[in-house]
């Protein structure tokens with residue numbers, strides 16, 4: 001495959017099914033290169049890692065959106081993401097992130113271990129002999145966990161699934177008008193929902209994250225809503241994808257599944273390698289605020305747009321020998337799947353915990369779990385994962 005074909009394939013449905021051969025071609029071409037439309041793409045682990053932590057780089061924030069899309073606030077799906085910490089820069093980002101991190105504590109996450117184990121066991125017991133793993137487990141588990149964390153009543157969980165899925169399309173670089181319309185509706189409905197929940201929790205606070213954030217956190221009303229929506233959608237589809245891709249990897253390699261079944265304490269290493277091998281988030285973007293020295297004699301001007309190919313960085317042979325082999329025994333895995341630096345995923349400990357609890361439980365409670373038909377990937381570039389994964393349990 002030549003360079004142009006490789007780059008083009010990332011933006012075509014066939015190429016997105018398996019972007020890894022294209023990443024190899026792009027990485028061999030250069031650690032960073034400029035596409036014809038002016039955007040830069042970063043391919044290697046070392047440079048991705050460095051740029052994620054570079055405090056002179058910024059994310060596109062509300063001010064930037066005002067410049068290139070004056071009406072963006074009218075699409076409430078877009079607005080909820082743009083007004084969240086994901087699209088904030090310092091000093092707003094520092095303030096909002098600190099408030100959220102103060103509520104999203106290690107203690108609160110650790111306390112969810114039992115919820116995760118109980119919910120997992122309940123979902124496994126309810127699985128029919130032939131089923132779609134994504135609908136039966138990979139979707140409902142993260143939804144249950146994030147709803148428990150936010151204090152969303154159980155009865156409202158199914159309602160969130162479609163709305164969250166409709167909303168995440170705004171994270172993709174390319175989407176249709178119809179998809180953007182659905183994201184707008186989802187954004188409006190989620191905002192309305194959280195306005196109600198926040199009012200209830202202000203009247204009668206509970207031990208949940210919504211009560212903590214709605215209390216004295218120093219967030220504006222718009223920030224509060226946008227970040228509640230962000231926590232819901234960021235904490236859900238990504239984790240669904242981790243569970244789906246992880247299970248596929250284990251079912252394709254029965255010897256590894258047997259090993260994890262016999263030694264559940266290996267779950268953290270397996271989960272890190274799953275995250276590296278097939279990252280649920282494949283790409284994130286930054287802008288230069290001042291000229292950026294690339295260290296090879298080149299400088300990028302201020303305002304340059306950068307796409308960091310996290311999925312490519314995780315398969316960089318300079319960092320991971322034999323990168324296309326799934327190997328939970330690799331030392332020091334540390335994938336860039338959760339990003340890095342100021343925007344490092346706030347929910348990483350929770351996502352890891354869900355997967356570390358779920359996989360050993362699935363393998364031990366369902367010793368005959370197997371693929372039962374061709375899995376179907378979602379056709380997305382940024383959020384990579386399965387739309388359906390047929391399995392049999394008997």
Ligand code: HEM
Pocket residue numbers: 085086087097146230231234235236238239242279280281284285336337338339340342343344345346347348350351
């Ligand atoms: C496997 C699951 C997950 C993956 C792969 C993932 C990945 C990421 C990545 C790559 C970023 C950084 C984006 C950037 O730098 O531009 C991020 C940010 C974030 N994630 Fe996650 N995430 C996962 C699960 C979760 C969960 C469970 C939650 C919450 C419950 C969560 C909440 C957040 C938040 C709030 C941010 C924004 C942080 C900031 O901007 O300061 N994520 N995530």
